[in-house]
Amino acid sequence: NAGVTQTPKFRILKIGQSMTLQCTQDMNHNYMYWYRQDPGMGLKLIYYSVGAGITDKGEVPNGYNVSRSTTEDFPLRLELAAPSQTSVYFCASSYPGQQKETQYFGPGTRLLVL
Amino acid sequence: KNEVEQSPQNLTAQEGEFITINCSYSVGISALHWLQQHPGGGIVSLFMLSSGKKKHGRLIATINIQEKHSSLHITASHPRDSAVYICAVGYGGATNKLIFGTGTLLAVQP
Numbered sequence: 001n002a003g004v005t006q007t008p009k010f011r012i013l014k015i016g017q018s019m020t021l022q023c024t025q026d027m028n029h030n031y032m033y034w035y036r037q038d039p040g041m042g043l044k045l046i047y048y049s050v051g052a053g054i055t056d057k058g059e060v061p062n063g064y065n066v067s068r069s070t071t072e073d074f075p076l077r078l079e080l081a082a083p084s085q086t087s088v089y090f091c092a093s094s095y096p097g098q099q100k101e102t103q104y105f106g107p108g109t110r111l112l113v114l
Numbered sequence: 115k116n117e118v119e120q121s122p123q124n125l126t127a128q129e130g131e132f133i134t135i136n137c138s139y140s141v142g143i144s145a146l147h148w149l150q151q152h153p154g155g156g157i158v159s160l161f162m163l164s165s166g167k168k169k170h171g172r173l174i175a176t177i178n179i180q181e182k183h184s185s186l187h188i189t190a191s192h193p194r195d196s197a198v199y200i201c202a203v204g205y206g207g208a209t210n211k212l213i214f215g216t217g218t219l220l221a222v223q224p
Contacts, residue, residue, distance in 0.1 A: 031210055033211075040216060042116070042118065042200070042202075042213070042215050042216045042217070043200075043202075043212075043214040044214075045211060045212070048209065048211065056209075090157060092157075094210055096208070096210070101144065101145050101162050101204050101210050102147075102162050103147075103159060105149075105156070105158070105159075107155065107156050108155045108157075110155075
């Protein structure tokens, strides 16, 4: 199993540009999450999904959108990039069951908005 | 005040030392997690516990639900233990959402 994969690893965007951060997991996990990590701050939840077709906002959803058309994929969309969205983005997944609360993280995407 | 507080923020130790990292929380939780973030950025789950104590190799995690406090101990520390250790608490019931502490940066010197 590859686990949770994210692309790209690093991206520079200009203010106002759009992009999609990709996240895929091959563990058949129902739950998926997007976090951002800023220096000196704990990870913050952007959006989450409990299954295909079901998404909901986390703590810091403004400026982002998500979709979940399949169990495997959970892309995060930035429509109009702003410098405040410079951050490291992590995708995670978990499976409701015996180990339901362990989250498995992707390697992260470092985004710089200039 | 953050809902999850870790201490210390930074810790430098000599190889072989016993290390303790503390986590206090102020919300009702379903479970407490300890995670490790390596210098390369990857995050891995070390422990998930809701009571008592868990041990994995040289790592031990304890939780006191009444005092809303958890500790992560590393015995016989080694330079490869150098990383950021993150405490997170689970809330939101079935959604398994987490609130994260800001992390403790540990450097173990040879």
